[in-house]
Amino acid sequence: MLHFIYIISLYKIIINCNIDLKKRNRREYWKKYTKDKSVRKRLNQKEIQRKTKIKKWFKELINTLSCSNCNENQSVCLDFHHVKPKFKQVNQLVRDGYSKTRIINEIDKCIVLCGNCHRIKHNEISEKNINSTRKTQSRRKWVIELKELVGCYNCNIKGYTRIDFHHIQKKKYGINYMVSRFSKTRILTERKKCIPLCVNCHRKIHNQIIEFKISDTQLADYWNQINESLD
Ligand SMILES: [Zn+2]
Ligand SMILES: [Zn+2]
Ligand SMILES: [Zn+2]
Numbered sequence: 001m002l003h004f005i006y007i008i009s010l011y012k013i014i015i016n017c018n019i020d021l022k023k024r025n026r027r028e029y030w031k032k033y034t035k036d037k038s039v040r041k042r043l044n045q046k047e048i049q050r051k052t053k054i055k056k057w058f059k060e061l062i063n064t065l066s067c068s069n070c071n072e073n074q075s076v077c078l079d080f081h082h083v084k085p086k087f088k089q090v091n092q093l094v095r096d097g098y099s100k101t102r103i104i105n106e107i108d109k110c111i112v113l114c115g116n117c118h119r120i121k122h123n124e125i126s127e128k129n130i131n132s133t134r135k136t137q138s139r140r141k142w143v144i145e146l147k148e149l150v151g152c153y154n155c156n157i158k159g160y161t162r163i164d165f166h167h168i169q170k171k172k173y174g175i176n177y178m179v180s181r182f183s184k185t186r187i188l189t190e191r192k193k194c195i196p197l198c199v200n201c202h203r204k205i206h207n208q209i210i211e212f213k214i215s216d217t218q219l220a221d222y223w224n225q226i227n228e229s230l231d
Contacts, residue, residue, distance in 0.1 A: 051097040058094045058103065067114035076207045077114045077200040081121055085108035115199030116162040123161040136180045139187065144181055146191075150226060152198035154210065162198040165207060168214050170192035192223050 015130065033039055039224035059075070066073035080090040086109060089094075091101050113121060165175040175194065176185045195214065204210045214222075 001082070025206060039173075047097070051095075054097055054100065054103070055094060057100060065112045067116040067117055068111050069113060071112035072200055074115070074209060076209065077116075077205045079113050079115060079118045080107060080110035081113045081118055082110050086110075105106040114155065115203055119161045120159070120201055133180075139179050139184060142184065143175065143187070146226075147196065150196040152201055153222075154197055154201040154205075154212070157198045162200075163196045164199060164202045165191060165194035166197045166202055167194050167218055169216070192219070195222065197218070 034043065062078060065078055066076065072078070087093075087106055090103065090106050090110065093106055112121065139153075144160045147163040148158070150163065151158040152163065153166075168209045171193065172181070172190060175187060175191060178190060205212075
């Protein structure tokens, strides 16, 4: 009997070894296989092709959507705002080449909002907990007042949360970056190189969906007229 058990266990050990060996061989084979440059290239190409396919599919999908709040339907303006706990940003999933099912699962946790409405949504959430120095707070307030006053240069929509400063002349810093770091004078100098745009128009300009040219004189005139009513 003991003899029998001994033989069985020996047999098991041999089988296990064999499986391990197979696994190891396969791993080694795969390692060598993927080290081969031409194979690597082929695999990379396959991966790129897959990602391109997913991106194309996603682009078509997003073209059929619109903002659930204001109906904006320009795809570059649309964001996915999570209402259920998020795994990753939807765009990140697309960039990383996740499967369609995973992407759709993530989209199901979101509502579609345009850049403008998304800003307002997040502002509702985050406005209460801004902690910063008094100087920064006073500058932030000052920039907010200015944004509130100007509205979008292109579509005229108002409301400070929607407004960004888009550089017409050579950019040194973004205005939002400057608020917590530089004096009002320096911010003013930088601001004069910009026009105020809402998030949606800003994205449309950067994606060449709308275009307009502003000369240096037009820009100066614009701010002169604003300064009159601000200072
Ligand atoms: Zn909207
Ligand atoms: Zn959001
Ligand atoms: Zn606008």
